[in-house]
Amino acid sequence: MKHEGLFTPYRIAEARIENRITRTLIFDAPMEGIQPGQYVMAWLPGCGEKPFSISGDEPLAITVADVGSFSHALTQLEQGDPVWIRGPFGVGFSLSGERHLLVGGGYGAAPLSLLARCAMEKGHTVAVALGAKTESDLMLVSIFRKMGCQVYLATEDGSVGVKGLVTGVLEKAFVEINPETLYACGPNPMLMRLARITREENLPVQLSFEALIRCGVGLCGSCELPEAVCLKLGIRPGFLICHDGPVVRV
Amino acid sequence: MANLEVDFLGMHLKNPFVLASGILGTSPSLMERCALEGAGGITSKSCGAEPRVGHANPVAIAWEGGVINAIGLTNPGAGEEVDLLRKTKKRLAAMHVPLFASIFAPTVTQFGEVARIIAEAEPDLIEVNISCPNVGSEFGTPFSASASSAAEVTREVRRSVGLPISIKLAPNVPNIVEIARAVAEEGADAITAVNTMPAMLIDAFAAAPVLKNRTGGLSGPALKPVALRCVAEIASRVKLPIIGTGGISSGVDAAEMIMAGATLVGVGSAVWRDGPAAFGRIGRDLSGFMDQERYNRIKAMRGKAIQ
Ligand SMILES: Cc1cc2nc3c(=O)[nH]c(=O)nc-3n(C[C@H](O)[C@H](O)[C@H](O)COP(=O)(O)OP(=O)(O)OC[C@H]3O[C@@H](n4cnc5c(N)ncnc54)[C@H](O)[C@@H]3O)c2cc1C
Ligand SMILES: Cc1cc2nc3c(=O)[nH]c(=O)nc-3n(C[C@H](O)[C@H](O)[C@H](O)COP(=O)(O)O)c2cc1C
Numbered sequence: 001m002k003h004e005g006l007f008t009p010y011r012i013a014e015a016r017i018e019n020r021i022t023r024t025l026i027f028d029a030p031m032e033g034i035q036p037g038q039y040v041m042a043w044l045p046g047c048g049e050k051p052f053s054i055s056g057d058e059p060l061a062i063t064v065a066d067v068g069s070f071s072h073a074l075t076q077l078e079q080g081d082p083v084w085i086r087g088p089f090g091v092g093f094s095l096s097g098e099r100h101l102l103v104g105g106g107y108g109a110a111p112l113s114l115l116a117r118c119a120m121e122k123g124h125t126v127a128v129a130l131g132a133k134t135e136s137d138l139m140l141v142s143i144f145r146k147m148g149c150q151v152y153l154a155t156e157d158g159s160v161g162v163k164g165l166v167t168g169v170l171e172k173a174f175v176e177i178n179p180e181t182l183y184a185c186g187p188n189p190m191l192m193r194l195a196r197i198t199r200e201e202n203l204p205v206q207l208s209f210e211a212l213i214r215c216g217v218g219l220c221g222s223c224e225l226p227e228a229v230c231l232k233l234g235i236r237p238g239f240l241i242c243h244d245g246p247v248v249r250v
Numbered sequence: 251m252a253n254l255e256v257d258f259l260g261m262h263l264k265n266p267f268v269l270a271s272g273i274l275g276t277s278p279s280l281m282e283r284c285a286l287e288g289a290g291g292i293t294s295k296s297c298g299a300e301p302r303v304g305h306a307n308p309v310a311i312a313w314e315g316g317v318i319n320a321i322g323l324t325n326p327g328a329g330e331e332v333d334l335l336r337k338t339k340k341r342l343a344a345m346h347v348p349l350f351a352s353i354f355a356p357t358v359t360q361f362g363e364v365a366r367i368i369a370e371a372e373p374d375l376i377e378v379n380i381s382c383p384n385v386g387s388e389f390g391t392p393f394s395a396s397a398s399s400a401a402e403v404t405r406e407v408r409r410s411v412g413l414p415i416s417i418k419l420a421p422n423v424p425n426i427v428e429i430a431r432a433v434a435e436e437g438a439d440a441i442t443a444v445n446t447m448p449a450m451l452i453d454a455f456a457a458a459p460v461l462k463n464r465t466g467g468l469s470g471p472a473l474k475p476v477a478l479r480c481v482a483e484i485a486s487r488v489k490l491p492i493i494g495t496g497g498i499s500s501g502v503d504a505a506e507m508i509m510a511g512a513t514l515v516g517v518g519s520a521v522w523r524d525g526p527a528a529f530g531r532i533g534r535d536l537s538g539f540m541d542q543e544r545y546n547r548i549k550a551m552r553g554k555a556i557q
């Protein structure tokens with residue numbers, strides 16, 4: 001029976017382990033009409049409600065890192081358990097050009113895997129640069145490789161790939177791929193570094209930001225990207241992550 | 251093209267549309283954005299004496315009838331708010347858009363204190379929110395519930411500041427005219443009608459209320475007929491300008507509100523669908539309606555439906 005309510009209960013078909021703290025919850029039904037980079041609001045009655053990027057649409061999937069009380073509750077769920085979902089929300093990535101460089105930090109790799117799939121289906125060239133603290137924190141590496149993406153890795157301890165931050169592998173990717181657009185999802189400091197680097201390279205960039213999402217419908221103002229950040233990025237102040245984003249086009 | 255300009259308490263607004271309190275009124279940049287998108291006036295988010303984080307998620311849900319919210323009066327506290335309002339006022343003044351500063355408090359005395367602090371930012375008006383439905387568990391029955399408590403708050407704020415004041419009323423009272431009359435007698439300059447209607451949404455599959463706060467305030471299209479009734483009743487019996495608020499999301503909605511007797515028109519939930527661009531759209535819509543129906547000025551429509 002199609003649920004006519006506000007949230008749609010999706011049941012977990014599989015909880016795939018991605019790394020030490022991260023699981024991908026693959027649900028039992030698709031979500032139609034989504035754009036990579038958009039997010040859903042996931043509600044567990046009595047526990048809370050938070051935004052998660054969509055990491056798969058057929059069926060719907062979200063990839064959750066266990067960092068606090070709500071994400072912990074989500075990662076403890078098992079096959080058959082329901083999660084109440086509303087969405088998709090926000091403005092996601094849009095492919096521009098035919099050679100793409102995707103840069104992910106942490107669970108940022110998850111929404112990028114959906115974007116990579118869309119680009120590969122069009123026969124485009126896709127390179128993916130992933131960064132993490134150590135090898136066991138990296139995720140989805142084999143999935144990107146299986147899709148046929150060129151993969152660049154960086155770890156802070158040098159356990160695999162280049163030692164250091166993910167920005168350290170970009171130079172090589174720029175030369176080898178000559179990307180027309182860079183797309184990134186990960187911690188805000190990484191995004192700000194990417195904004196600077198791409199400005200120097202004169203490369204169009206789409207960055208997926210995070211903020212405290214409360215209403216999720218562009219009314220409460222809680223998710224505003226700080227004015228100082230907007231000015232640094234060269235976008236108009238008053239940017240709402242939940243409604244105008246989460247993806248910022250610079 | 252119809253002329254949308256309006257005079258209100260000695261202010262001149264380029265159109266009657268005012269951003270309602272609690273919608274994007276949290277920072278200078280967001281309020282500036284709404285003004286740039288065409289709002290004729292801006293109301294800031296309600297502010298109290300101390301900082302508040304507000305309620306836990308879910309705090310707002312959009313459904314087919316509109317929005318239900320229990321944000322819980324999130325605000326940075328009056329001290330910080332003054333700086334924020336000063337910055338906002340400067341930016342809005344450059345666009346000739348007045349700033350209305352909304353305040354709330356748990357006691358009559360504190361209403362006076364918050365008003366005095368906020369007055370330092372020199373907003374063009376102080377809107378006194380005595381009608382938030384979402385903090386009952388902490389604050390008790392809203393002051394908007396009776397004529398005597400509404401009058402007490404009005405008297406205290408009137409004593410405390412020289413700026414124009416508008417009292418924001420609740421729709422869920424047996425006799426809103428009696429309350430409007432009482433605040434008018436205590437020296438209110440205007441009335442904002444209405445705040446949200448207390449309501450509840452339940453998810454049958456979860457067998458639970460959707461909002462973490464269990465109940466919230468209903469706004470948007472479902473509230474419009476209630477708001478029109480409140481404004482029409484007040485406008486027929488009380489001689490104060492009204493900021494008519496509730497469910498306005500098109501030019502025709504706005505015309506209805508003005509015909510019910512409103513001088514200005516608050517717009518809140520309509521921002522949900524197209525963001526702050528809603529102001530431009532509703533303004534063009536109203537202007538089109540007026541051209542078609544041959545009203546050259548807003549004043550020509552005011553109160554038409556209650557004559
Ligand atoms: C648009 C958007 C998309 C998002 N997509 C995803 C997603 O795909 N997967 C996902 O796991 N989360 C995602 N998030 C973050 C998610 O919504 C929650 O904020 C996160 O799960 C933490 O919630 P919590 O209640 O578990 O932890 P909280 O109790 O809120 O936080 C616990 C602690 O963890 C820290 N913390 C919060 N977030 C992070 C983080 N991202 N990394 C490391 N530490 C953190 C906090 O500072 C705090 O100290 C997204 C957020 C936004 C705004
Ligand atoms: C998310 C949200 C937050 C609100 N916060 C406040 C507030 O802080 N103070 C206040 O006086 N009214 C608040 N309101 C009520 C609105 O100002 C307005 O009176 C009501 O929503 C009806 O108008 P609308 O249908 O155009 O939204 C809030 C409404 C919403 C939807």
Ligand code: FES
Binds near residue numbers: 220222243
């Ligand atoms: S979360 Fe409320 S405006 Fe974005």
